[in-house]
Amino acid sequence: MARIVIIGAGISGLAAAARLATLGHRVTVCEASGTYGGMLGRYERDGFSFDTGPGLLTLPAVYRDLALKSGREPLEQLVELAPVAPESRHLFPDGTDLLLPNASRGGVAQALDEAFGPGSGERWGEVMNRARTVWEATRRPLLEEPLPADPGPLRTDPYPAPPRRGLARFSRRTSTLADVAQRELGGHPGLTALLYEYALRFGLSPDEAPAGASVLPYMEQSFGVWYVTGGNRALAEAVYRRCEQRGVEFHFDTPVTEVLVADGSARGVAAGERRFEADLVLSAVDARTLARRGIVPGLDPKFGEGPSTGRLTVLLALRGARPAGTAYRTVVHARDLERELDRVFERPGLPEYPTVQVHRPDDPTLRPDDAHEAATLTVTVPDPDELAELAPDFEAYADHLLDHLAATGIDLRERVLWREVLPPTAALLPPSLAGADGRFLNPPNDSGIPGLYLIGATVHPGGGLARAGMSASITAAGIGPA
Structure with missing residues (x-):
């Protein structure tokens, strides 16, 4: 012993x-x-309870x-x-409203076709097929076993090169997540925002993260998301x-x-x-x-x-019952994605109209009664130390986030009994990824x-x-x- x-x-x-x-x-x-x-962690007040960390498993x-x-x-x-059903709802700045099913790649393809037009699901599915190759190559060394004594092979991205035709044959190979969005998703704004959201959630810059980071949406859409x-x-x-x-x-x-x-x-x-x-x-x-x-x-x-980012969290105690059919997780995508990435990764500052995760669990244990609702907003922001030097007004920013959500149809402003803003104090921590x-x-x-x-x-x-x-x-x- x-x-x-x-x-x-x-x-x-x-x-x-x-x-x-x-x-x-x-x-x-x-x-x-x-x-x-x-x-x-947990924050409790007046019969409300909130996770202060990740809300899903x-x-x-x-x-x-x-x-x-x-x-x-x-x-x-x-x-x-x-399991969570649906896996998530996505609201895009052009008004597109997308519901993604949980653990159903076929269902995801159908939902994308309905939201973005025929062929969108197939294009996304081809990327996920290549992400499956990454999963199969890295599952053991990057998830289930100790890091190899010689990690040299993991320095190369296992993301397979897609077929290239015409002049594309002479361009450099796909190496970053941004390359995947541009070359394989055709730069489609909705599909790009969907792909980037998975990276942003872990504090990864699409311009820096290897193409193999596409394994993150592959895992969620293949194996599902769960609620405790x-x-x-x-x-x-x-x-x-x-x-x-x-x-x-x-x-x-x-x-x-x-x-x-x-x-x-x-x-x-x-x-x-x-x-x-x-x-x-x-x-x-x-x-x-x-x-x-x-x-x-x-x-x-x-x-x-290494490079780091943080997560700003706003806890909302809401009067009124949770509306029937509300998704557990709604992602409100940034009004200007490139501008958001610039503020998070290049020129530190609070992004003006950012990607917001809205978590609204249908869980009676988290609210005082069924006439109230507990909701959580999270936003990826720059490195907490760098952000602290700018001394931002987080309370004013929380007001701005509520206005931002209201413009997309999620208006919670009149329902807020009280709120608690949790400034970012720790860095987001990405998973180990091969490549780069x-x-x-x-x-x-x-x-x-x-x-x-x-x-x-x-x-x-x-x-x-x-x-x-x-x-x-x-x-x-x-x-x-x-």
């Missing part, structure tokens, strides 16, 4: 703790805040595996889980309960100030004057924080650094220091709820049973 200390009680830390305790290890978790869950198989491996029971016995009753915070609660059942010891309000290294190996952690000795240490906190704050002696201060000479590969789980492992959204296999869970699974499997 190894003594294992985990830094951070976010979802990856919880998942690793549950797995390792089940394998017979003695596990202690040190968490800087007063609660668990990390990005799966993709690849639920990751947490089904966790439930079975740590307790031999299906995930559905721990949380109430259901009570929000994803309920998932964190379930995993925390499993940790308690397996004897994991938690210390909250205990920020780790140093990883203790002796004879070149991690031997525990310091939290101020407190010491927690260990045979192994797992860090589930932002890897860049470890480097910048000197928590790990000798770790390069630039470890894990390895620029989109996250650091490996092996820190390079014996006895110290890194898990969570800032390392392999990258950002997103499913991948954070997979980082825990990969690392726990590498450590093995006691």
